């Protein structure tokens with residue numbers, strides 16, 4: 001058992017690595033080589049990455065792929081996707097092409113409001129609190145003016161501030177609930193700074209009403225934005241005449257019937273909804289990451305939104321009306337295209353350039369479409385051929401890489417499986433047959 005380490009963050013990068021290798025790798029320098037092999041050759045660029053977080057030792061690579069042919073609101077996009085899962089980019093590209101021929105994706109930004117709270121306890125008279133809040137409402141805005149100046153100049157700022165009693169849930173619990181328009185920035189720092197100023201103003205207001213003495217009945221618990229942003233909502237939709245929905249051997253009517261049923265199951269069955277939405281997040285997170293946004297915030301918001309009616313449910317919906325198939329997604333996406341990583345990370349800048357420098361609202365539409373495309377591809381496979389056919393084809397390369405197959409072997413084996421079902425054991429067997437060995441363990445014995 002190791003002893004706790006003191007002052008680790010103050011060690012140099014070399015010092016941190018030395019400590020780690022000594023404690024966890026018995027001083028084996030190959031572990032150090034692994035870390036160093038992922039360093040950027042350009043020292044300046046490595047320093048940029050080092051400074052994103054604390055205790056950086058190396059970089060953790062994810063594949064950065066692109067899915068072309070996304071027609072969104074009449075404009076053609078190639079989507080950047082940062083993701084490790086084999087079949088996601090291929091699925092996105094396949095869906096994009098399918099809908100390209102059927103009018104593409106149409107998006108609507110429903111709202112762009114973000115929200116935050118000062119959570120506090122007040123043990124005094126509720127009426128007195130309400131009265132003081134109302135009397136000082138404009139002061140709350142006034143005392144944030146320095147913080148909001150830039151945002152107001154860009155057309156955003158604080159759009160509402162309310163006092164909310166939550167005393168039914170927790171004794172003496174209140175909130176100042178504020179809404180914000182943060183334009184093209186994600187706005188987390190802006191919102192949190194405003195909230196902390198609201199708390200300061202609240203304490204001052206209460207103290208002034210208490211003959212200048214701090215009001216002991218007031219306790220600020222915390223000031224923080226909410227990642228649940230149901231009022232920062234976007235919709236993306238695809239539609240076409242039912243007869244255009246035939247899929248291989250499956251007739252258009254049958255495909256649509258099966259597809260609709262699959263969506264319906266995800267609407268009512270949380271076990272299925274979770275996997276259904278996970279597939280949607282494959283498409284959403286990959287673009288969120290590639291554009292330098294906070295995928296944990298997006299995940300949290302989407303899943304809360306999926307539960308808003310009291311039961312976890314599908315984020316996508318489907319209907320057939322007057323011979324038209326419609327499939328849509330509605331998701332809260334609080335995104336930024338300025339500030340944060342968007343101005344720092346070279347690949348994020350690359351992504352945004354490729355997307356023609358979208359504003360936050362446009363990026364909401366693009367990312368919602370990526371989620372919808374991913375879900376369409378998954379459901380299409382699930383209700384026809386099954387998911388494993390495409391998935392294992394893409395995963396085959398991972399299996400071959402684990403076996404350390406050569407490029408030539410990979411080519412031969414991929415060709416062999418073109419018209420066959422891929423499984424892990426079938427791939428291993430084929431590899432062994434090609435090498436003339438009984439099991440992959442024999443590879444190690446080969447010269």
Ligand code: MEV
Nearest residue numbers: 275276278279378379387
């Ligand atoms: C796999 O990452 C995602 C799927 O399971 C999604 C789904 O089942 O809808 C294929």
